[in-house]
Amino acid sequence: MSLSFERTQSVGIIGGGPGGYEAALAAAQLGAEVTLVERAGVGGSAVITDVVPSKSLIATADSAVAISEASDLGVQLFATSDVGRPLAPQIAINLAAVNRRLLSLAGQQSDDLRGQLVDAGVRIISGHGRLDGERAIVASTGPGGTDFDRIEADTIVVAVGASPRELPTARPDGERILTWTQLYDMKALPDHLIVVGSGVTGAEFASAYMNLGAQVTLISSRERVLPGEDRDAAAVIEKVFTRGGMTVLSTSRADSVVRDGDGVLVTLSDGRTVSGSHCLLAVGSIPNTKDLGLEDAGVQLTDSGHIQVNRVARTSVPNIYAAGDCTTFVPLASVASMQGRTAVFHALGDTVIPLEQRRIAANIFTAPEIATVGHSEQDLEDGTVRGFVHKLPLSANARAKMMGVRDGFVKIIASEGSGTVIGGVIVAPKASELIYPIAIAVERRLTVDQLSRVFAVFPSLTASITDVARAMHIVGSDDES
Incomplete structure (x- = not known):
């Protein structure tokens, strides 16, 4: 045209x-x-330096997790010794090849x-x-x-x-003190990565490097990770982080980051110090x-x-x-x-x-992912909009059980009275793909009843969307209009 x-x-x-x-x-x-x-x-x-390389790194980390958790599904990996005995395998990450x-x-x-x-x-x-x-x-x-x-x-x-963004007291050097554009020059997995900043970028890289096998400390100046996101979603991610061995330092502000021999030293505002091999600065842009x-x-x-x-x-x-x-x-x-x-x-x-x-769908590529669209539950609490919310854990979903998914949920937010879908949150593997039906509902102003009448494959993770919508049924609504 x-x-x-x-x-x-x-x-x-x-x-x-x-x-x-x-x-x-x-x-x-x-x-x-x-x-x-x-x-x-x-x-x-x-x-060149942000979305494509970072999400490629995260895809590698996801593969490492899938291999490490395969035994939960009955898949056993082993090597054979010289005398024919099975040996427990170890997952090795060739970071230079990955980068x-x-x-x-x-x-x-x-x-x-x-x-x-x-x-x-x-x-x-x-x-x-x-x-x-x-x-x-x-x-x-x-x-x-x-x-x-x-x-x-x-x-x-x-x-x-x-x-x-750079800090006057934490100047990146491209070797040990890094921004997210400088991570891809590393030849080996960091022994101990300290991530300063618990927003989207900090959380994504902390999740990825933890799953690649590095020791990770996440420094958050707020009470929780992902302070600007859905509280329930942030709570799931923080639980996964701590279960995976990550150290999360909440309400801790980094005053300075300096080189310390072959490592780094991070000094917090309360005087505590944290030593590591590398530091990633994720303090905004x-x-x-x-x-x-x-x-x-x-x-x-x-x-x-x-x-x-x-x-x-x-x-x-x-x-x-x-x-x-x-x-x-x-x-x-x-x-x-x-x-x-x-x-x-x-x-x-x-x-x-x-x-x-309100129409924008967004995703945080942690493991599990967090996808959101439309109004948030915080908007309801603040009185920005009037509505109601329902949440269903993925543990109730048949496909999730088959896949061994332990963490996550589907949450839908609807307008009071009409039941029009005005927002949603999904915490799940590939939540970035699952949020699309809810995004369509928000865009086209569908009601929860209209959404619930769409056939979902059984078994599937998307069935949780219709399950949540069905639980929010508006009595007497005309869902065929």
């Missing part, structure tokens, strides 16, 4: 991550002349995305882009950024992402908006440097849009992609559905 214009519209994009990449594809599809400026590689940090594989996958994905853009007719400039007023991008290219390319554009999309010429172009920023955008990803300057982690919207790769497409659709006059936070 292409739109009809008096002249060909030009779209300039800074940043080739999920937001910039999707914006470029959408603009090319609509017949615009598209130029994308990217300094690191198509796919951005999401593909080579995941970085190779990231490179392949980046190349594939670049090829798709080229096939769509997108011009790609490798360099650092910045705004030059409201309708131009200047890209510095060549050795040391000494060459410049100026791109005039009717519409500009800024999708520059974010970088790991900062937007890559510095020195982009945004303020000079009139683009409004927050005090933290994030770009203010509305629900169609438009900034305070009418022809400038922004997408992804550099904006004030939800920092998820899927959201960045949707923002990029929405921005272009709006700018070029195509049909637009403004983004709503």
Whole structure:
């Protein structure tokens, strides 16, 4: 499809991550002349140093757990000694090989995305882009950024992402004190990994390295891990962590992290110290908006440097849009992609559905995973919405029993009176796949009765969704309407 214009519209994009990449594809599809400026590689940090490599690492950790727990299902692994006696096997993780594989996958994905853009007719400039007023991008290219390319554009999309936040008293050195972008240079599994920060990134890597066999200490400044997530879900994850041998230090703030010989020393605010072989800093991120010429172009920023955008990803300057982690919207790769497409659709006059936070499905890739969509139980408690909630443990599900799943649940939140599904939480293996039916129910405003009438395969984990919905039956409702 292409739109009809008096002249060909030009779209300039800074940043080739999920937001910039999707914006470029959408603009090319609509017949615009598209130029994308990217300094690191198509796919951005999401593909090269963040989502793709980290989730590949987690997949390896999941495989290690599946092997170690196979005996619970009656699968016995053994080797035979020289005299024919069975020997208990040990699972060995070749971290160097793991890291080579995941970085190779990231490179392949980046190349594939670049090829798709080229096939769509997108011009790609490798360099650092910045705004030059409201309708131009200047890209510095060549050795040391000494060459410049100026791109005039009717519409500009800024999708520059974010970088790991650093602390003045905990400077990463790339060897022992690391950000999540530096983990993949390690040649061997850390003897003792100290993770500072118990948000999504910290919890995911703590879970992965624990399951790969490393000793892990997780330092949380709050009372529980994943403080911004569903309380019941966070409680399950913390139970799994402690059962797996992880040390979780709650209400503990790291004051400093320094090298200590061949290891690291973390000093807490109460004076305690924790020694380990490596430290991962997972203390948030900062937007890559510095020195982009945004303020000079009139683009409004927050005090933290994030770009203010509305629900169609438009900034305070009418022809400038922004997408992804550099904006004030939800920092998820899927959201960045949707923002990029929405921005272009709006700018070029195509049909637009403004983004709503309640429709966003999100996932935390711990083991088990945590998937959420829509309103939370906390929203009910705060009075943001009126409704009711029901939760069913996975231990009651037949397929879960067959699979040996011990932890997890399905929770649905519905509106008071109508029974319309307004939110849900799933804690389970592959919860990222299981949340989709609830996300559809939230998006299409289905009632719990309508959801319960959908046939689920027996046995299946998805049957827990219909079981929860059935338990929330609204007497006298017209579920065929």
